[in-house]
Amino acid sequence: MRKFWFQAIALCLPVLTGCLSHTRKLQQPEMPSVVESADVQELVSNINKQYDAIQSLNATVEFKASVGGAQKGKVTDYTSVRGFILLRKPEMLRVLGLLPVLNTRAFDLASDGSTFKLWIPHENKAIIGSNAVSKPSAKPLENMRPYVFFDSLLIHGIGSDELLSLTTDTKTVLDPKHKQLMLQPEYDLGVFRKEANSNILVPVRVIHVGREDLLPSGEDIYDKDGNIQTQAVYGPYESFGDFRYPGSITIKRPLEEYQIVITFQKVTVNQPLPDNQFELKIPNGTQIQNLQ
DSSP states (O other), X not given: OHHXXXXXXXXXHHXXXXXXXXXXXOOOOBOOSOOOOOOHHHHHHHHHHHHHTOSEEEEEEEEEEEEEETTTTXXXXXXXXXXXXXXXXXXXXXXXXXXXXXXXXXXXXXXXXSEEEEEEGGGTEEEEEESSOSSOOSXXXXXXXXXXXXXXXXXXXXXXXXXXXXXXXXXXXXXXXXXXXXXXXXXXXXXXXXXXXXXXEEEEEEEEEEXXXXXXXXXXXXXXXXXXXXXXXXXXXXXXXXXXXXXXXXXXXXXXXXXXXXXXXXEEESOOXXXXXXXXOOOTTOEEEEEO
């Protein structure tokens, strides 16, 4: 009996597949005309040269922030604001945002690498604290620290004592201009450190390098528990004078569910930036909140 049923099903399959199936055409993604190859040493050398080439950065930008996601069940988008970013190695940072229309300060952030000050004039409020978060706030943007900007604006060089891995990947993306699916081959350069007194490798970050030009397309930075803490996604590179830099950088914090998109309008590198440009004086009478 079982053999009969198998034979009956086998005879019916051609009829069923002809009546019940439907074939549809899918757009085939196109491969880039140029795909570069490099080994680990070449990629490390390129990344270290790019990092060493920038001692300071002065940029005119637009910020757009959003907070929320699947965990919160909603997303809040904030109005984009114009602003400026000043950066000087090793860890000096100034980030200034301007209110729309009024063009007065929406926020002003200054950091020396160990502590920071954030002044929000329209709320008559200032936040002061350490660059490291010891007690996370329920408000995600209060957990934003200067190092998140610094680590995303510049991909740090790779030390000789760090351990590496190299894999390849290919993403499929839609070219919004031509409505064409495109393949994006890339290298994923994993950076690890060895846990003390053990053979366990701890992930530090993964640098994504596009194979069309061997320039970084993004970076995933891990926390001590192996979670992706910060994701930086680099938009297409543009020429700012003789210097090439991403036209946009999207900073994502998946655990806290917020992201900031920075669009660059003007970028100048290696101009002198004196200490006083990183000093923020908070006016008397401002309500001050200390964060740990």
